[in-house]
Amino acid sequence: MxxxxxxxxxxxxxxxxxxxxxxxxxxxxxxxxxxxxxxxxxxxxxxxxxxxxxxxxxxxxxxxxxxxxxxxxxxxxxxxxxxxxxxxxxxxxxxxxxxxxxxxxxxxxxxxxxxxTEQRLSLFGAGHVGQALVALLAPLPWRIDWFDSRTAAFEGSAGGPRVHCHGFDAEAPEATLKALVGHGHVLIMTHDHALDRRLLAALAPRDDLASLGLIGSASKWSSFRAALGRAGLGESALERVRCPIGLAATAAKRPQEIAISVAAELLALSTPPALADDDHHRGIPAATLRDAFPSAR
Structure with a gap:
């Protein structure tokens, strides 16, 4: 034994x-x-x-x-x-x-x-665009926390070892928001505009998120911005929200086309600035390695 x-x-x-x-x-x-x-x-x-x-x-x-x-x-x-x-x-x-x-x-x-993972994304909404976006991002070294209040929303959707699906109570999403990891990207694209507003009201004041985006048109954001302002959300918090999301050049409406546009924007937001010439070395200094492994000289 x-x-x-x-x-x-x-x-x-x-x-x-x-x-x-x-x-x-x-x-x-x-x-x-x-x-x-x-x-x-x-x-x-x-x-x-x-x-x-x-x-x-x-x-x-x-x-x-x-x-x-x-x-x-x-x-x-x-x-x-x-x-x-x-x-x-x-x-x-x-x-x-x-x-x-x-x-x-x-x-x-x-x-x-x-x-x-290289990046983290918290995605609210498992509708057509959400599913198309996850299918695009799942092969990348990103962790995706995918949230939807509908229990059957994830059935038949694309997945992978770094895609984590979560249900939550649409009437009390605050408990779910506490699980969000800071410094990650957040996208809101639920099936319910009232839920979108509650999520934005809770997330926009946070300054520890890499980015915060809301799916929708410029007119949707204008309406949301006015309502959130009346509810007491400050200008600095409102400025953190991107809406519409995706590349500004596209007017496509198909879920896959929107997903490609949004994925391209996320990749651009996640790309670090180019290193200066004198910053190209990373990891253990070469002199330290030569001292540790003299046979490599």
């Missing part, structure tokens, strides 16, 4: 690092890959050993002990500090001095953090 896992809720036998890495990459969940890349003296594991860490779980092992706990803590600090960016760092562990382990060797660990 196999020994019981330390965490009774965990799957046994435990998931190996490569299976966990593939699953997390597919699902778009933030995670860290820690790899021993160099070792000298007596060490718990040899170069090539890998560990995958999320905010709540650990997959595989670098040998255990205080050294492994230090790696896990560093990984989770990285995830917490910059959950939306990729980072690479090289850490040296002198096991006696830094980790308090009596084996006395030294290991260097490459810590690679992955945000899981």
């Amino acid at each position: 196999s020994p019981a896992p330390e965490n009774p809720a965990a799957t046994w036998p435990p998931e190996p690092w490569h299976a966990a890495l593939h699953r997390l990459q597919q699902a778009g969940e933030p995670h860290v890959l820690a790899s021993i890349v160099a070792a000298s003296g007596s060490t718990p594991r040899e170069p090539g050993a890998k560990l995958v860490i999320t905010a709540a779980q650990v997959f595989d092992t670098l040998g255990g002990g205080h050294f492994e706990q230090q790696v896990i803590a560093l990984a989770r600090e990285t995830l917490a500090a910059a959950p939306a960016t990729s980072q690479t760092r090289l850490e040296t562990f002198v096991l006696g001095a830094r980790s308090g382990q009596c084996c006395g060797g030294c290991v260097q660990v490459l810590i690679e953090s992955f945000p899981g």
Whole structure:
């Protein structure tokens, strides 16, 4: 009989690092890959050993002990500090001095953090345009949180490992809004104009969203803007709303054409500005890598 896992809720036998890495990459969940890349003296594991860490779980092992706990803590600090960016760092562990382990060797660990997704979109509405838009964006490395108050709205729709469907109460959407992740894009295209207004009233005051768009014509926005202003929404909040959404050059009405226009606009909004010439280097400095891997010179 196999020994019981330390965490009774965990799957046994435990998931190996490569299976966990593939699953997390597919699902778009933030995670860290820690790899021993160099070792000298007596060490718990040899170069090539890998560990995958999320905010709540650990997959595989670098040998255990205080050294492994230090790696896990560093990984989770990285995830917490910059959950939306990729980072690479090289850490040296002198096991006696830094980790308090009596084996006395030294290991260097490459810590690679992955945000899981390049962008996040919260999409309200699973109508024809919403379904066409999700079908376009699903193959991209985006996490899509898709909301609709109609329980059957998602049936037969396009999906994927990074598309997460959520029902919510149209009469009390505030609880759903609390689950929105800041710094993501939000699009409102529900089947109900009154619900659209309630969502806008709650979301427009937020300054932690990458963008906020409402489907509809210029006349719809004019009516909404006047009503939201009378309800007390300030000018700065109203200015955050894009309506109509999509490329201004298109007058297309077919759901797929609108979806293409909106997807193109989202991609333009999500593209970072070009780096200056002196900012092209990313990741670990070359000099550090040469010192770590002298054979590469």
